Amino acid sequence: MAYRREALNCLYRQLNAKHKDVTSLALLSRCLSSIPLSNSKFSAYLFGDLHARGLVIARLGGGGSVRTVSSKAHCLQISQLEADIAASNPAPGFPAPSAFETPVNRVPGFSIVPAALKPSGFGSGTTPLGRLDATLLSREMSNSLSHGRLEETVRLFDDWVKLTDAAGNPNKPNILAYNLLLHAKLRLGAHPDGMYQIINEMESAGIIPTQLTYNFVLRSVFRQRDSRLAEKILEKMEQAGPEAQPDGDSYNFVIALCALDRRIAPALKHMQSMYERGFVPSKTTYNELLVACARVHRTRFAVALLKELKTQQLMPQVQTVGELAIASTEVDDAECALLTLEFLTQQTLGRPSQPLNMDEGGMVALLGTAARTGNGSLNNEAWNLLTSSLGPGRIPNPASYCARVHACASAGDFETAFNTVREMELAFGNLQGGNDPEILSPCSSLRPLVLAIARAGPGALDAAYYKLAEIHASGRPVCLAAINSVLQGCANIWDVDRAYQTFEAISTTFGLTPDIHSINALLDAFGKARKISEVQRLYEYMKELGLKPDHRTYDLLITAHVINRDIEAAMGALTTLMDDGHTPMRDTLFKVWRRCRREGDVKAADKLRALMKSLGYRDCYLGEGRRRLISAGLPVPAATY
Amino acid sequence: MWGVRAAAALRLAQQRSTSAFQQPSFLSLFSTDLHGEPTTEAAPQVAPEVVVAATQVPVPEAAADGDSGANLGFPEPADLQAPAAATPRAPPGPKKIYARLSNAPKYAFKSDILWFFEGCNLTPDQLVTIYDEKYRQRFLQVEFDSMESFRLAQRVLVRKGRLGGRYMKLDVDMRLDVDDIHTSVKGFRGQSLLMMQLPTDATSEDVERFFQGYNLAGYSTKFLRVPKETFPKKPSKMSVPPVVERRALVKFATPLESLRALREKQGQFCLDRAIELRFIQ
Known part of the structure; x- marks a missing residue:
């Protein structure tokens, strides 16, 4: 008696511990088997409580662990237990002795559920659960599932597998029942690990999972966003027999999952095997993969995908294409950018009623990519899309024009570049309207054009000049900014004579009046060649023309004086610059300071140093450290902050 | 991120409390901001979550409590509400609505946004890009003069649809251009x-x-x-x-x-x- 009480206490401890794992259940079943339950009083005591917990224990079978316990490890003990129960008298309070009277109702494990606690929908209310064979069970499960009774479907399966058939063997569900179970569990939002375990169970029971089985699990995996598990399942499917070969859905799920995890290479590998099996990825799959490519900046893969889409005449989402275009600008992939723009243009042309509003900032970034890569097609495509987005009533930003000129110059399309400069001049040339004079400066905004012209030397400069002359001869207007660019190019290659001839040609050949940028370019050429008298004369000539010198003019004047080693004149020009309300650049101040130091004018040098400090520029003595270290061939030490 | 936002909110609350009270105490700050609620001074047509900026008009203490509470949008216990009849009302000043424009194109210029919201009478000063602690663009903060102009902007957003391939979203939010990141970028x-x-x-x-x-x-x-x-x-x-x-x-x-x-x-x-x-x- 004491032994029995102790065993029961042990059992209660296990029940109350709420350990829902296999270990505790195994221990529990061992306790049960160790109690000789021939006495009806004890059986009633025990099972009365177990009924109350019956559902809880039955629910533990969701992950398949209980089935393992009940069907294998302790099956013999439990059968013995059932035999004992059947032999004993029914407990007081138990509803029907008939529950124990037939072998089919002998329930293995612990889920001895009285009729009152049984689900009401079993067997449409006519067939008891124990009388169902595997086919009938599938039918019942299908019935429940079609009525949306998901939990009941799962419970039906769980309860049925705990029963034995007429021969006393444990019930063995067929593939249909398993598939229905997985479907119900999927709709209930089960974790993929649990569902994957069911597949393992099926295999260990000798049932071969089908394509549908795996696809249910894949859907569950998709919900949890576990691409590696999805790949594992797909690999299993590919190695399985003909009934479980993956279909298009399987591949779509796995590829989209890899894309969501930003694993591009595996996604493309699966896409390749998908093609080999004759399936075509869905539009969503393509979109997800393109978005992933955009996020991780793998634009070369995106190019391959976009070309594939093009051959299939599919149109990816506009948002995806937009993201990809921006990503391609960040890695300077002109081909990808061009393909995306072609898609966007196609989209715009396809829906004339809903024009696509592209932001100018993004288009400037695309033009920048065209400029850095020298891709003329991308340049034209981006410009067309930009102008169509802006509409007729809105002038592009100066930054857009500058980017366009830069892109044309990089691609070697100087005629388009000159035309764009002409448009710029028309739009922003009027300084009375408050426009920044720097917009048309060959030293800053048009500098890429100048560099492109001067890169190939005097021959290229002459070619550019004759092109402008040809335009003029054909009666079309030539813009002064383009001529200024050629002039600045001459200054850049230190060709004073060519620069002067070009300057002369402004008024003689083209019939235009030089502006401040023409003067600046010529000043630059004279200053570099240390022709200080010409510099002075040009400065006077500029005043005669009524042009107001800008900060660039003063900078060039100071530089010319510095080159001429005339500190006094340089300081005088600097004073004039500041009197005119301009702020000197650090480079200019540094040049004068260095000349002062070399000429031994410490007082002027200190004054300049104080000026630099007051303007917030870096100190003169901190300017050359890196250069000194590099020139001395010493290793560069880590900086201290 | 939360720390930055919380600090910004706290600083904002401090600023507003300072403008409303001459000497705000620590306790009064929290009693009004964390447990306070707009009194009847808050605009009745404005939704409870709407951020209403503190006006520069000096207001009585009860009204100031209400304003600072409204900024954080916390509910107010009924017993803290001052009787409306006994409180002298301040003259209604211009109240700003701060909105968060999310999902704007990554490289869009301010001029693009202004052009998109053409007709809403926005100026460049009313658009502030908010950056996160990594100095990445989070969203654009738009300052509206009134609720009507905010609604108008929402209608424009619905009518025009995409900008640069993206659908933007406009929501009322608290003012966020007061944090450390903003100070360093300003x-x-x-x-x-x-x-x-x-x-x-x-x-x-x-x-x-x-x-x-x-x-x-x-x-x-x-x-x-x-x-x-x-x-x-x-x-x-x-x-x-x-x-x-x-x-x-x-x-x-x-x-x-x-x-x-x-x-x-x-x-x-x-x-x-x-x-x-x-x-x-």
């Missing part, structure tokens, strides 16, 4: 570039050398240290010091000059690293 907006992936041993001389030939402004360079972006994200151990990335803000003389530098210097090398540039506006 002097650089409109004509500066953010240099990303800067080498750890780069000095301001290297930065100036990188932008040789461009017209830089005075006090042009500001170095930043931001938490480094890692993907896939790994759980950080307490013993490991946080990995930081060095960035720099570089100010140019004109906006056009900064955009030229962005176009020409994107991807160029500073010491041994390719630099990624972003326009700060």
Whole structure:
């Protein structure tokens, strides 16, 4: 008696511990088997409580662990237990002795559920659960599932597998029942690990999972966003027999999952095997993969995908294409950018009623990519899309024009570049309207054009000049900014004579009046060649023309004086610059300071140093450290902050 | 992120409380801000979550309580409400509505947004880009003069649809251009570039050398240290010091000059690293 009480206490401890794992259940079943339950009083005591917990224990079978316990490890003990129960008298309070009277109702494990606690929908209310064979069970499960009774479907399966058939063997569900179970569990939002375990169970029971089985699990995996598990399942499917070969859905799920995890290479590998099996990825799959490519900046893969889409005449989402275009600008992939723009243009042309509003900032970034890569097609495509987005009533930003000129110059399309400069001049040339004079400066905004012209030397400069002359001869207007660019190019290659001839040609050949940028370019050429008298004369000539010198003019004047080693004149020009309300650049101040130091004018040098400090520029003595270290061939030490 | 936002909210509350009270106490700040609620002074047609900026008009204490409470949008216990009849009302001043414009195109200019909301009478000053602790663009804060103009902007958004392929979203939010990030970016907006992936041993001389030939402004360079972006994200151990990335803000003389530098210097090398540039506006 004491032994029995102790065993029961042990059992209660296990029940109350709420350990829902296999270990505790195994221990529990061992306790049960160790109690000789021939006495009806004890059986009633025990099972009365177990009924109350019956559902809880039955629910533990969701992950398949209980089935393992009940069907294998302790099956013999439990059968013995059932035999004992059947032999004993029914407990007081138990509803029907008939529950124990037939072998089919002998329930293995612990889920001895009285009729009152049984689900009401079993067997449409006519067939008891124990009388169902595997086919009938599938039918019942299908019935429940079609009525949306998901939990009941799962419970039906769980309860049925705990029963034995007429021969006393444990019930063995067929593939249909398993598939229905997985479907119900999927709709209930089960974790993929649990569902994957069911597949393992099926295999260990000798049932071969089908394509549908795996696809249910894949859907569950998709919900949890576990691409590696999805790949594992797909690999299993590919190695399985003909009934479980993956279909298009399987591949779509796995590829989209890899894309969501930003694993591009595996996604493309699966896409390749998908093609080999004759399936075509869905539009969503393509979109997800393109978005992933955009996020991780793998634009070369995106190019391959976009070309594939093009051959299939599919149109990816506009948002995806937009993201990809921006990503391609960040890695300077002109081909990808061009393909995306072609898609966007196609989209715009396809829906004339809903024009696509592209932001100018993004288009400037695309033009920048065209400029850095020298891709003329991308340049034209981006410009067309930009102008169509802006509409007729809105002038592009100066930054857009500058980017366009830069892109044309990089691609070697100087005629388009000159035309764009002409448009710029028309739009922003009027300084009375408050426009920044720097917009048309060959030293800053048009500098890429100048560099492109001067890169190939005097021959290229002459070619550019004759092109402008040809335009003029054909009666079309030539813009002064383009001529200024050629002039600045001459200054850049230190060709004073060519620069002067070009300057002369402004008024003689083209019939235009030089502006401040023409003067600046010529000043630059004279200053570099240390022709200080010409510099002075040009400065006077500029005043005669009524042009107001800008900060660039003063900078060039100071530089010319510095080159001429005339500190006094340089300081005088600097004073004039500041009197005119301009702020000197650090480079200019540094040049004068260095000349002062070399000429031994410490007082002027200190004054300049104080000026630099007051303007917030870096100190003169901190300017050359890196250069000194590099020139001395010493290793560069880590900086201290 | 939360810390920055909370600090911003607290600072905002402090500022507003300071404008309303001569000497706000710590307790009064929390009693009004965390448990307070707009009294009847809040505009009745405005939704409860609407942020209503404190006006500069001096208001009585009860009204000030209500305003500061409304800024954080916390409900007020009924017993704290002052009787409306006994409280003298302040004259209704201009109340600003702050909205968050999310999912705007990554590189959109302010002019793009202004053009998109054409007819809503927005000015460039009313658009502020909010950056996160890594100086990435989070969203745009739009300041509206009234609820009507906010509703009008929402209608424009629905009517026009996409900008740059993206659907934008406009929601009422609290004012967020008061945090530390904003303070550090403030002097650089409109004509500066953010240099990303800067080498750890780069000095301001290297930065100036990188932008040789461009017209830089005075006090042009500001170095930043931001938490480094890692993907896939790994759980950080307490013993490991946080990995930081060095960035720099570089100010140019004109906006056009900064955009030229962005176009020409994107991807160029500073010491041994390719630099990624972003326009700060």
